[in-house]
Amino acid sequence: MDFVPTHTDLSPWTPGLVSLAIYALMVFMLIGVILWLAGWLGEKRVNPEKLRPYECGVLPSPGLRPPHPAPFYLVAIFFLIFDVEGAFIFSWAVAMEPLGWWGWLEITSFIGILGLSLVYLWAKGGLEWGVGRP
């Protein structure tokens, strides 16, 4: 089957684009007006107490800049690793038919290897988010 593009060349004279631009302008203006009204209308009384962070009604302890120890970086790394899978699978999916069964076999073994590594990671406790863990 021949590849039939759904869009022709973009031209600034296409009437659809003009209306899109007007629409976008209106959206920005509306948002602007709403934001400005919300910011300007009403009474403003600023004092140090109001600007202070709320911490259950008590003064927060001063000078606290602790590091972020939450194990977010582990999650982030795992996400990155497994997200790469998506890049391969989607590109294979687009070209599935030309690649044929050989391609299918390749991608299946790739998914299998990733699956195994997930099992390994799980068994190793890398996904545990528990007390006393990093």
Add this chain to the structure above:
Amino acid sequence: MKLATTPEPNIADRIINWAHANSLWPLFFGLSCCFVEEAVAFTARYDIARFGSEVFRGSPRQADVLIVSGTVFKKAAPVVLRLYEQMGEPKWVISMGSCSNSGGMYDVYSVVQGVDQILPVDVYIPGCPPRPEALLEGLMTLQKKIRSRERPARTVFHLSGGNQGSSGGLRVDGRDKARDARGPGYSGCGIRGTAELPPHFRGSRTDLMWTPPAPALELSAPDQQLAAVLAQRFGAAVRPLAPVTDMLTLETDPGRALEVLRYLKSEATPRYERLEDLTAIDESARNPKADADFTLVYHLLSFGAASRLRLKVPLSGSEPTMESLTPLWPSANWYEREVFDMFGLRFRNHPNLRRLLMPHDWVGHPLRKDYPGRATEMAPFTRAEAEQFQPMDAAELLGREGDNENLILNLGPHHYSTHGVLRVVLALRGEEIVDLDLDIGNHHRGVEKIGERQSWHQFIPYTDRVDYLSGVANNLSYLSAVETLAGIEVPERAQYIRVMLSELFRLSNHLLFVGTFVQDLGMMNPVFYTFREREQIMDIVELITGGRLHPAWFRIGGTAMDLPRGWKEAVSNFTSTFAKRIGEYQALIDRNPIFLARVKGVGAISLTEAMDWGMSGANLRACGLEWDLRKKIPYAAYPAFDFEIPTADAGDCLARYRVRIEEMRQSLKIIEQAAARMPEGRYRTADYRYAIPSRDDTLRDIESLIHHFVNVTRGPKLPRGEAYAATEAPRGEQGYYLVSEGQSKPYRLRIRAPGFANIQTLPLLAGGRYVSDLVAILGSLDYILPDIDR
């Protein structure tokens, strides 16, 4: 502002006022008892949502109405002020209840005499506590005020003039308010009753009265044996005191006390496993003069023998030092800190001897006899003080100044899940709790000090407010001690009425527990159902006593009145449906996987630890110990009832929940039995020496009339002596220790509160767990602030 000077509202004013008045957003902030009625106002029967105040906001940034619901404590006043300041414009303040309006019943050193000294107030709601309807009325009054007096348009459009939000200024003592307890025109005389108060007792007329001595207790065989063994082992260092009214009482020297206590805990027969209570007495105002300046009083409890023992240690000096008991009982930690705070006694080798209830920068020791009891004897607490005396810094509290590894976070005093003004200070690594400490005393109403100036009768209403969810069950604890001390026989009918009402309040308390506990865990529904049944109970309580939260309906020797017509139908209407309701709650909650994941295995404590830390009530029974004062050391009419003691083994949040659910079934059984077998007869003793004579009798004979007059005005004279009595209150063992000098008022009144001991275990339960677990644990302990701080 005068109405006459307010200009006519223009169309913009009208629109803005309409919007303001119909969408008021109250802040979710409870200070005290009043908040319970406030919370009831947003459940189904009262439905505050009708007024556009649907969901109370958890953050001041999202709220525009501050309902100051309850007592404003000097320790908590900076918090109240900060929350108000952190709300956006425009904002309004409703002062709910007598305490917030004027200090109310609590003219005491720790209470601000009216929140209008630190905040501008728009609407005052009278009552103690006001009913939920009164809050709705207050809200409508505020709406009316907004519509009629506010002209917000010019303010909103940044033009000069116009007004919106709280416009009244602060009230200043002597200018536009009077804190004088005597009322206007009485400045020449003393406050009622002052003349007979400590330290002088000059005007006391009770010295002219006679009462029989306190009944002497015949010591049981094991007690006599123990006294003999102690005499053999310690010689003259341990002296049994006689006569006693309630338990074996020993006196020992400060140097030997720890040794004696260690022996009693680990070697004696029976073993006294629990430190029931530790407190002190200031002996300086004794009449005749005492040898010691202070006495430390240790109350111990033996689970095995179901008996108690009192050990008294006389101390001399203005600030005597005593060896700390913490190596023996970890629970002594807070008890000793409280003694230090209130009396100024020091404890050697105490891990952390600093103030517990009073603010860290407080001056003086309030329970000393020479310390002024009334707030009105002190300078007014104004906005300047509220800005100056800030709560102790969290990092300093934890001893972690300069800790750059962990996040130091305050949870409370203003927080959904702290159930009152409890402040938990956390050191967090991620979400894990590395370190935890508590800052209590934000709800310290100085009730033990008040006890020393109220007559034996007058104190009853204060007991209701000690555990404000348990109503008359508090009266029972106090009266048990009074009646032990004076040897008063309570008629059987009165005993049954007392049992029935106390059990109704246990149900009411447990219903609130179940609802709020699971709500803290994210389950919104059950609280609406449990409050529905709670209101049914409140209706019965109202029918019988005329009050809701604080009936103050028991009297010395019985109750205030007989049961009214129609009580039985009301009770049986409730009991016939309630068993099914418990099943419904369980169907809603018990198998919910999220609920189970949040509570199972969370916050577990072993039985030995629970005993060592002085836990009681359902929290103790959840660790597997079948211990319930109603069965083990029975009081009132409980021996006549057939019920069981539910227990669980795990000692975790789930176990505590399950025990309470089962306890509701048992309470229901007791109520049914009490209603079915309610005996005939007097509802109050005929011993008019102590009891208030019934109206019929006062109209018939002069003796009763005289006794009525004396007992109501001056108060009955109780014999010299001391007595401790505890009951199984809904929240655990609540005990009253009374020391009488033969006056119409106690010389010392001490409350052993279950919550105080229970909450002290929090670092043990929540340390090393997540913040979300902490919320579950707090809910499961079922504490209440006035019960902790008193």
